[in-house]
Amino acid sequence: MTDEQNTAGTAVADGGAPNVVGVPAETEPLGVAAAALALTPPEDNPLRDPQDRRLPRIAGPCGLVIFGVTGDLARKKLMPAVYDLANRGLLPPGFALVGFARRDWANEDFEQVVHDAVKEYARTPFREEVWKQLSEGFRFVPGELDDDASFVRLRETIDELDRERGTNGNHVFYLSVPPKLFPTTVRQLKKHGLADQSPENWRRVVVEKPFGHNLESAQELNAIVSEVFSPEQVFRIDHYLGKETVQNILALRFANQMFEPVWNANYVDHLQITMAEDVGIGGRAGYYDGIGAARDVIQNHLLQLMALTAMEEPVSFDAKSLRIEKQKVLAAVHLPDRLDLHTAHGHYSEGWAGGLKVRGYLQEEGIPADTRTETYAAIKLEIDTRRWAGVPIYLRTGKRLARRVTEVAVVFKKAPHLPFASTATEELGNNTLVMRIQPDEGITLRFGSKVPGSQMEIRDVTMDFAYGGAFTESSPEAYERLILDVLLGDSPLFPQHEEVELSWRILDPIVGYWAEHDKPEQYPAGTWGPASADEMLARDGRAWRRP
Numbered sequence: 001m002t003d004e005q006n007t008a009g010t011a012v013a014d015g016g017a018p019n020v021v022g023v024p025a026e027t028e029p030l031g032v033a034a035a036a037l038a039l040t041p042p043e044d045n046p047l048r049d050p051q052d053r054r055l056p057r058i059a060g061p062c063g064l065v066i067f068g069v070t071g072d073l074a075r076k077k078l079m080p081a082v083y084d085l086a087n088r089g090l091l092p093p094g095f096a097l098v099g100f101a102r103r104d105w106a107n108e109d110f111e112q113v114v115h116d117a118v119k120e121y122a123r124t125p126f127r128e129e130v131w132k133q134l135s136e137g138f139r140f141v142p143g144e145l146d147d148d149a150s151f152v153r154l155r156e157t158i159d160e161l162d163r164e165r166g167t168n169g170n171h172v173f174y175l176s177v178p179p180k181l182f183p184t185t186v187r188q189l190k191k192h193g194l195a196d197q198s199p200e201n202w203r204r205v206v207v208e209k210p211f212g213h214n215l216e217s218a219q220e221l222n223a224i225v226s227e228v229f230s231p232e233q234v235f236r237i238d239h240y241l242g243k244e245t246v247q248n249i250l251a252l253r254f255a256n257q258m259f260e261p262v263w264n265a266n267y268v269d270h271l272q273i274t275m276a277e278d279v280g281i282g283g284r285a286g287y288y289d290g291i292g293a294a295r296d297v298i299q300n301h302l303l304q305l306m307a308l309t310a311m312e313e314p315v316s317f318d319a320k321s322l323r324i325e326k327q328k329v330l331a332a333v334h335l336p337d338r339l340d341l342h343t344a345h346g347h348y349s350e351g352w353a354g355g356l357k358v359r360g361y362l363q364e365e366g367i368p369a370d371t372r373t374e375t376y377a378a379i380k381l382e383i384d385t386r387r388w389a390g391v392p393i394y395l396r397t398g399k400r401l402a403r404r405v406t407e408v409a410v411v412f413k414k415a416p417h418l419p420f421a422s423t424a425t426e427e428l429g430n431n432t433l434v435m436r437i438q439p440d441e442g443i444t445l446r447f448g449s450k451v452p453g454s455q456m457e458i459r460d461v462t463m464d465f466a467y468g469g470a471f472t473e474s475s476p477e478a479y480e481r482l483i484l485d486v487l488l489g490d491s492p493l494f495p496q497h498e499e500v501e502l503s504w505r506i507l508d509p510i511v512g513y514w515a516e517h518d519k520p521e522q523y524p525a526g527t528w529g530p531a532s533a534d535e536m537l538a539r540d541g542r543a544w545r546r547p
C-alpha cells in the first residue's frame with residue numbers, strides 16, 4: 001500500500017455486482033466493444049457470458065506469424081496473450097500460430113515452448129481442451145531473417161495452413177525481433193509475396209518498438225514499411241496504450257463533468273509523469289546499451305501518456321480523431337532553452353533491490369566500460385496551447401529505482417487565499433489527482449481535510465479508487481487487447497507514423513545534448529535516481545513525488 005492509499009473513501013462501480021454470471025473473474029471475456037472472435041462458437045464456450053449484450057463479431061480464420069518467437073517478449077507476453085485470448089473464446093476456429101526463429105526446432109519442440117510460456121505467464125487458468133484445440137494450429141519455421149530459403153519455407157507453411165485450417169490468406173506478421181532487423185524482415189515479406197492482400201483476404205504487420213532510434217531512422221524505416229504495406233495494414237505497437245488504466249485516462253476526462261473545468265493552466269500547477277522500474281536491464285544489454293531510458297520509454301510510452309492527459313476532446317474515439325488530438329499536443333511541445341538545467345540523466349551503480357545486493361549498470365554483462373547510456377532520464381517540457389501555457393510537464397523514468405510504479409500526477413495550484421491561521425495549514429500540500437497506471441491500478445485524489453479535534457488544523461488526506469475494489473471484471477494484459485485489435489483490424493490504440501515522428505522531434509535534441517555534454521550521473525540501485533534530477537525540480541521550487 002502506498003502512502004496515498006490509506007484511503008479516506010473507496011469508490012465502487014455503480015451497480016458493482018458482477019455482470020458475468022458464473023464465470024471466474026480471471027476468465028471473463030475481454031471488454032472489447034462489439035468485438036469478438038471465437039475459438040469455439042460463442043454459444044458453446046463455457047467462458048462466455050450468455051447475457052453479454054455485445055454482439056460477437058466473428059471474423060474468419062486467420063494466422064499469426066511471430067518473428068523472434070524464442071525471444072523474451074514472445075515468451076513472457078505474446079504467447080501467453082494468444083493463449084488467454086483463446087481461453088476467453090476470442091480466437092476464430094482454425095486460428096494458427098506460426099513461430100519463426102533460428103533454432104532448429106520441430107513443431108513439437110515449439111509446442112512445448114509455448115506450453116511452458118503459457119504455464120508460467122498466462123493470466124487465465126490452464127484448460128486442457130482449449131490448449132488442445134489451440135495447439136493444433138502451431139507451426140514452427142526455423143530460419144534466418146535474411147535467408148530466402150527460410151522465407152520460401154514460411155510461405156509454404158502459410159499456404160499449407162490456408163488449405164488445412166482454412167486461414168484463407170488472412171495473416172498477421174508480428175516483428176518481435178531486434179529493431180535493426182525490422183527493415184530486413186519487411187523487405188523479405190515483400191520479396192516473397194507475403195505482404196500482398198486482395199479483396200478476399202488481408203495481411204497486417206505489427207512493428208514492435210522502438211520505431212527507429214531518432215527522427216531520421218524512423219523516417220527511413222517508415223519509408224521501407226510504406227513501400228510494402230499500406231497504412232491500414234501497419235500496426236505500430238506501444239503496449240502502454242493497451243493498458244486499461246491508460247485507456248481510462250480518456251474515460252476519466254471525457255466521461256465526467258467534474259475534471260475538465262479544472263484541467264488547464266488556470267488550475268494546474270504542473271504534471272508529473274513517472275515510469276519507475278525496480279528491475280535492471282536483465283539480459284537485454286545488446287538492445288539497451290546505445291538506446292537508453294529516454295529512447296526506450298520516454299519517446300513512446302511517456303509521451304503517449306502525456307498526449308492523452310493533455311489533449312483536447314476528440315470528436316470520436318476512432319483512430320483518426322484520436323490521432324489528430326494527440327498530434328496537436330506533440331506538435332505544440334517546446335523544450336526549455338537550458339537543457340543542462342531542465343533535464344537529468346544517470347545510470348545505476350551497485351545498490352539494493354528487494355533486499356539483495358545488485359550490480360551497477362557498468363557491471364552488467366555486455367556493457368562497455370565507456371558507455372554513456374542512461375538508465376534514468378528526466379525531462380521538462382511545456383505545451384504551447386491556451387490550455388497548458390506556462391504549465392511545466394515533468395517526465396521521468398528509470399531502471400533499478402526504489403519501486404515499480406507508473407503514474408500520471410496532475411498537481412493543482414494552491415488555493416489563492418487560505419482563511420486560516422498559517423499554523424493551521426502547515427501540513428497542507430497541493431491538491432493532486434494521481435492516475436495510477438500500475439501496479440496498484442486506480443486513481444487517487446489528494447486534498448486537505450480538518451484533523452479531528454478542537455483546533456483548526458488541516459492535513460492532506462487521500463481518496464482512492466482501486467480497480468480491484470470497484471470492478472469484478474479483470475483487466476486483460478495489454479498485449480492481449482492489442483493482438484485482438486490487430487486480428488480485428490482496429491487501429492485506435494496504435495500510434496500512427498506522424499506521432500512517432502513528432503515524438504522523435506521532441507527527444508532528439510535532448511539525447512543529442514547529453515551525447516555531447518555531461519556523462520550520466522551515477523545513482524545507487526534502489527534509490528529514486530540521480531541528485532541532479534532532484535536539483536532540476538528544486539530549481540523550479542518543486543519536488544518529485546515519492547509514490
Ligand SMILES: NC(=O)C1=CN([C@@H]2O[C@H](COP(=O)(O)OP(=O)(O)OC[C@H]3O[C@@H](n4cnc5c(N)ncnc54)[C@H](OP(=O)(O)O)[C@@H]3O)[C@@H](O)[C@H]2O)C=CC1
Pocket residue numbers: 067068069070071072073074100101102103143144145146175176177178179181208209210284287
Ligand atoms: N522484451 C521486452 O520486454 C520488450 C521488447 N520489445 C521489443 O520487442 C522486440 C523483441 O525483443 P526481445 O524479445 O526482448 O528480444 P530478444 O533478443 O529476447 O529476442 C530476439 C528474437 O529475435 C530472433 N532473432 C534475432 N536475430 C535473428 C535472425 N537473424 N534471424 C531470425 N531470428 C532472429 C531471436 O531468435 P533466435 O536467437 O532464437 O534465433 C529471438 O527470438 C524488440 O524490438 C524489442 O525492442 C518491446 C517492449 C518490451
Ligand SMILES: O=C1O[C@H](COP(=O)(O)O)[C@@H](O)[C@H](O)[C@H]1O
Pocket residue numbers: 209277296297406
Ligand atoms: O517497453 C518497455 O517496457 C518495459 C516495461 O513495461 P511494463 O508494461 O512492465 O511497464 C520496460 O522494462 C522495457 O525496458 C521497455 O522496452
